[in-house]
Amino acid sequence: MKYLIIGSCIAAAGAVEGIRSIDPEGEITVIDGEQRGCYSRPLISYYLTGRRTSSQLDYRPADFFAQQRVRIIPGRAASIDVICKQVLLQDGTGLEYDRLLLATGASPVIPPIPGITQSWVNTFYTWQDAEEISAQTAAKGTAVVLGSGLIGLKAAEALHHMGMKVVMVEKQSHILPRLLSPRSAAAVGGHLQRHGLKVVTGHEVVAVGNHEVAVDDGSSIAADLLIIAVGTRPNQDLAREAGLQTDRGIIVDCHLRTSDPHIWAAGDVIESRHIVRGTDEVMALLPLAHREGFIAGLNMAGSRTRYPGGIFLNAVHILGMHIITAGDPETTGSILRWQEGERCLELTMQGQNLHRYIAINIPGISGPLTALIERQVKIPESEWFKFLRNPAIANLPAAYWAEVRRWQDDGSLRCG
Amino acid sequence: MKIQSNSEYCLGCGLCRIYCAAAHDGYNGSVIRAFKKGTPQARAGLIEHQQQSWINTCRHCQDAPCINACITGALQKNNEGIVFIDGQRCVGCLTCVMVCPFGHIQPSLDFSRAVKCDLCRDLAEAPVCVSHCPNGALRLIEEV
Amino acid sequence: MSLSMLTPAFTVERNQDRCIGCGVCVKQCGNSVHHKDEDGFMWVIDKNCVGCHRCAVLCPTQALAIKEFPAALRPNSYWSTSSLREIYAQAETGGVLLTGMGNPRPFRSYFDHLLLNASQVTNPSIDPLREPMELGTYLGSQVSSLGEREKPLLKLDMPIMFSAMSYGAVSLNVQKSLARAAREKGTFWNTGEGGLHSDLQEYAASTIVQVASGRFGVNPDYLNQAAAVEIKIGQGAKPGIGGHLPGEKVSADVARTRMIPAWSDAISPAPHHDVYSIEDLAQLIETLKVATNFEKPISVKVAAVHNISAIASGMVRAGADIVAIDGFRGATGAAPMRIRDNIGIPIEIAIAQVDQRMRDEGIRDQASLVAAGGIRNSADVVKILALGADAVYIGTAALIALGCHLCHTCFTGRCNWGIATTEAQLSKRLNPELGAVRAANLLQAWEHEIKEMMGGMGINAVDSLRGNRLMLKGIGLEQHELDLLGITAAGY
Numbered sequence A: 001m002k003y004l005i006i007g008s009c010i011a012a013a014g015a016v017e018g019i020r021s022i023d024p025e026g027e028i029t030v031i032d033g034e035q036r037g038c039y040s041r042p043l044i045s046y047y048l049t050g051r052r053t054s055s056q057l058d059y060r061p062a063d064f065f066a067q068q069r070v071r072i073i074p075g076r077a078a079s080i081d082v083i084c085k086q087v088l089l090q091d092g093t094g095l096e097y098d099r100l101l102l103a104t105g106a107s108p109v110i111p112p113i114p115g116i117t118q119s120w121v122n123t124f125y126t127w128q129d130a131e132e133i134s135a136q137t138a139a140k141g142t143a144v145v146l147g148s149g150l151i152g153l154k155a156a157e158a159l160h161h162m163g164m165k166v167v168m169v170e171k172q173s174h175i176l177p178r179l180l181s182p183r184s185a186a187a188v189g190g191h192l193q194r195h196g197l198k199v200v201t202g203h204e205v206v207a208v209g210n211h212e213v214a215v216d217d218g219s220s221i222a223a224d225l226l227i228i229a230v231g232t233r234p235n236q237d238l239a240r241e242a243g244l245q246t247d248r249g250i251i252v253d254c255h256l257r258t259s260d261p262h263i264w265a266a267g268d269v270i271e272s273r274h275i276v277r278g279t280d281e282v283m284a285l286l287p288l289a290h291r292e293g294f295i296a297g298l299n300m301a302g303s304r305t306r307y308p309g310g311i312f313l314n315a316v317h318i319l320g321m322h323i324i325t326a327g328d329p330e331t332t333g334s335i336l337r338w339q340e341g342e343r344c345l346e347l348t349m350q351g352q353n354l355h356r357y358i359a360i361n362i363p364g365i366s367g368p369l370t371a372l373i374e375r376q377v378k379i380p381e382s383e384w385f386k387f388l389r390n391p392a393i394a395n396l397p398a399a400y401w402a403e404v405r406r407w408q409d410d411g412s413l414r415c416g
Numbered sequence B: 001m002k003i004q005s006n007s008e009y010c011l012g013c014g015l016c017r018i019y020c021a022a023a024h025d026g027y028n029g030s031v032i033r034a035f036k037k038g039t040p041q042a043r044a045g046l047i048e049h050q051q052q053s054w055i056n057t058c059r060h061c062q063d064a065p066c067i068n069a070c071i072t073g074a075l076q077k078n079n080e081g082i083v084f085i086d087g088q089r090c091v092g093c094l095t096c097v098m099v100c101p102f103g104h105i106q107p108s109l110d111f112s113r114a115v116k117c118d119l120c121r122d123l124a125e126a127p128v129c130v131s132h133c134p135n136g137a138l139r140l141i142e143e144v
Numbered sequence C: 001m002s003l004s005m006l007t008p009a010f011t012v013e014r015n016q017d018r019c020i021g022c023g024v025c026v027k028q029c030g031n032s033v034h035h036k037d038e039d040g041f042m043w044v045i046d047k048n049c050v051g052c053h054r055c056a057v058l059c060p061t062q063a064l065a066i067k068e069f070p071a072a073l074r075p076n077s078y079w080s081t082s083s084l085r086e087i088y089a090q091a092e093t094g095g096v097l098l099t100g101m102g103n104p105r106p107f108r109s110y111f112d113h114l115l116l117n118a119s120q121v122t123n124p125s126i127d128p129l130r131e132p133m134e135l136g137t138y139l140g141s142q143v144s145s146l147g148e149r150e151k152p153l154l155k156l157d158m159p160i161m162f163s164a165m166s167y168g169a170v171s172l173n174v175q176k177s178l179a180r181a182a183r184e185k186g187t188f189w190n191t192g193e194g195g196l197h198s199d200l201q202e203y204a205a206s207t208i209v210q211v212a213s214g215r216f217g218v219n220p221d222y223l224n225q226a227a228a229v230e231i232k233i234g235q236g237a238k239p240g241i242g243g244h245l246p247g248e249k250v251s252a253d254v255a256r257t258r259m260i261p262a263w264s265d266a267i268s269p270a271p272h273h274d275v276y277s278i279e280d281l282a283q284l285i286e287t288l289k290v291a292t293n294f295e296k297p298i299s300v301k302v303a304a305v306h307n308i309s310a311i312a313s314g315m316v317r318a319g320a321d322i323v324a325i326d327g328f329r330g331a332t333g334a335a336p337m338r339i340r341d342n343i344g345i346p347i348e349i350a351i352a353q354v355d356q357r358m359r360d361e362g363i364r365d366q367a368s369l370v371a372a373g374g375i376r377n378s379a380d381v382v383k384i385l386a387l388g389a390d391a392v393y394i395g396t397a398a399l400i401a402l403g404c405h406l407c408h409t410c411f412t413g414r415c416n417w418g419i420a421t422t423e424a425q426l427s428k429r430l431n432p433e434l435g436a437v438r439a440a441n442l443l444q445a446w447e448h449e450i451k452e453m454m455g456g457m458g459i460n461a462v463d464s465l466r467g468n469r470l471m472l473k474g475i476g477l478e479q480h481e482l483d484l485l486g487i488t489a490a491g492y
Ligand SMILES: Cc1cc2nc3c(=O)[nH]c(=O)nc-3n(C[C@H](O)[C@H](O)[C@H](O)COP(=O)(O)OP(=O)(O)OC[C@H]3O[C@@H](n4cnc5c(N)ncnc54)[C@H](O)[C@@H]3O)c2cc1C
Pocket: A006, A007, A008, A009, A010, A011, A012, A031, A032, A033, A034, A040, A041, A042, A043, A044, A045, A075, A076, A077, A078, A103, A104, A105, A106, A124, A125, A126, A150, A151, A154, A235, A238, A266, A267, A268, A269, A284, A285, A286, A287, A289, A313, A314, A315, A316, B071, B093
């Protein structure tokens, strides 16, 4: 059996682990587009702050692929010939496969702003980005970060750590718009401001000049570095050109197979089921990428394991503040809140179902809440009121503990 | 391997947590030193609900969500089935805390990393919570 | 009453250099001795301390020491501190003083005035690790006339059984612990008068069931599933008085087992109302034998009182297969203090006298003799066997093995060790899995020691030890005491 994987990061690592858990023999080949092996994208911000050296960005130990008997081919895939079951690399090499996995991830979106393609403008997405930024920040001037999503925030934090003056420009009315409610965003915004980060919300950058950024209110900001972090888009051109079904991301079935029976896809490049919303979404999240990769790997090796889908979930820490949130970012249910100083917890309920939580500086409680959202356990608001008097694991509603017991008894716990 | 907590005989005394805290973070099991001079942290929670109590500790899941979610590869399973955190790799993002359905994994007291039960894998004897439970309510069971 | 003159009995000393404020003591004390404020300040109310040592044993830093409260009254060898305390208590309450466990007063312990023999030169001692040593024994009537069907016997792998302790007086977990240990070690435990809980039916073959004056839980199944039936006439801690389990301890579970309404007082009358004479006893014994198809040995348990040898003789003639005698150190879950501390006679003397009387009357082999009440260790076992007993019952020692610290407050039902209580939150403190191991360990340890002592005497079977008073010498005893025990003084 010949397995071929395009992409070498998170979903790819999951797939290798999945395949090898069933098939120790099959021949696995990985196309490493970045020629950096299996590294973890989120660590690039730690690289900038110096908590990680460039050799410490690995997601798996350096000898991971060798250990798993995986052949690594540096280079980029240019096209897929689904009839001959062959992938052509940019240098013209052809690689045959019996089973193919697309784990091509996503790329940052570059908004169509005049002047945006200058050398002092960078994305913050790859190890190369990080090295380039690191080279440019020696000047210690001002950095403008476009977008205040997770990546923008992590970039801002890193640059702040490196001594730069940071201005964030966010088009939406509040920061982390996909993650936070307006109220919780205000708390985070305040925290950033207190640390000296400037946050401009509700405004767009309309043009990029020479070390100058023009904002839609007519003002302009002089800057030494501009970071673009306005979102990502799945790398699905290969799939689309090969005639696979795609939408906002590659479309897969519940076994993570694409419309071609010999091709699977996993990670940031796919659309997958949001358990709570019931819709298909592009959820570019590392935990999902690994899990999807793993399950796709199992299925490529002959299993028929279902992928139930996932929910949005994020754990972000920024300048000492811990923000954890999970669920449906667009939920419009009733909000229950608890706050004590810098710590707050916000639960959004749709009837008896928890649809989202936002936990700021109270991370310890988050795991069970995530589980309750994923499993849509019904708990009346009154129970949550009691819990919110002192939100701690030990005070979780009795229904949660009953649920835990049930997971254990009926084995429905996906984690054994 | 995992620790099974039998609420029928759990007294809720919390000795498991005390010995656990003293067994980790370099306190070498000295309870007095850990609690008088240090900032010990137990790797297990004590839950008391409706006259029952039990410890909330790691199940060392087969298909562990924490390992799956870890962004650095710090969370691993060794060949004995113990899910542990490689302290060198952990950056304290707390993604594992977010996905543990039992709320078992917790941030360290300074929030710089995640901490969890490692079944005292560095010690020669059984996990200290098991060996110090005064009423045999905790057991180390081999099956996963 | 506004002013209590009772000073605390104990004081709890907390070593602040060791205390880590973990609060284990606070959670473990069912008597509200230990307290912790929101700010972490730890304080104690000495007055509430009963000296059970639960806190001190569980304290992870050994920060607690329980000491006698230093109430230095003017020295008075007649009016002791405790006699004053008892009066203060009665002056406050107007009630009978209640207590638990056995008589603690400093009466002479004959066990401590008996010495065992050992072989030297003239006969060989035996190494129990190399040579067989028989501790097995049979209880019951050993005589059967020609043509009569064989009398039922109880086979013990060692001459030690667990005393009667009823469910209600002790927790179910105590009974589970003892039942398991008894089954494992090939001996018997005794239900006491509270019936046999359904959870314990699996141990029925290792169980002696009691029929007491309240007849609690007695039915044909109860009698027939057991290994033996014991009629309880009296017990050493409170001869002559009945029992009273207050309604609040009669939980649904206790009620079901006792076959009485829940939350009603369970009264055991002082006498059996159908036993006012030896002849009446004979009828009851016969009734039980018929009810069990003559397949179970019938034991009769009495307290050791003044004319015990005559009573025992009558019991044997009434058909008892086993005569169980409970000495004045025998314990209880609740008794009036004056009764416990002032009634009965020592088990050593009772056994010596009864054994002698039965031999003299030629009825020794018609019944076995079981000694109970105050057996503290394996040497006590060997000595009482040499004085004439076939086997012993241990109660206090078994409870100590399970964690009892002899605080004497069983009657409150708030036993911090989960022993003398039926409160779920307290009784769970005794995990029967651990309890069974501890109780079985005790039996095993004593078994080894008994074999060592017997081997030293050159005896290889417990049968040859029974009534072998030549193996005993008295020390520090008066002649009349030596005579009562049927032994000679050390040196003779
Ligand atoms: C700064 C930063 C912080 C983040 N923090 C978090 C976080 O805290 N939590 C979280 O859940 N997620 C986080 N993410 C997102 C997370 O990194 C992604 O979800 C994850 O990397 C997705 O894994 P993947 O394997 O699907 O794709 P990727 O990791 O993107 O890997 C895809 C690989 O395929 C390669 N590739 C693409 N096309 C080709 C081709 N044609 N030929 C060969 N190779 C190709 C790419 O170059 C890339 O190396 C963060 C991302 C960034 C940038």
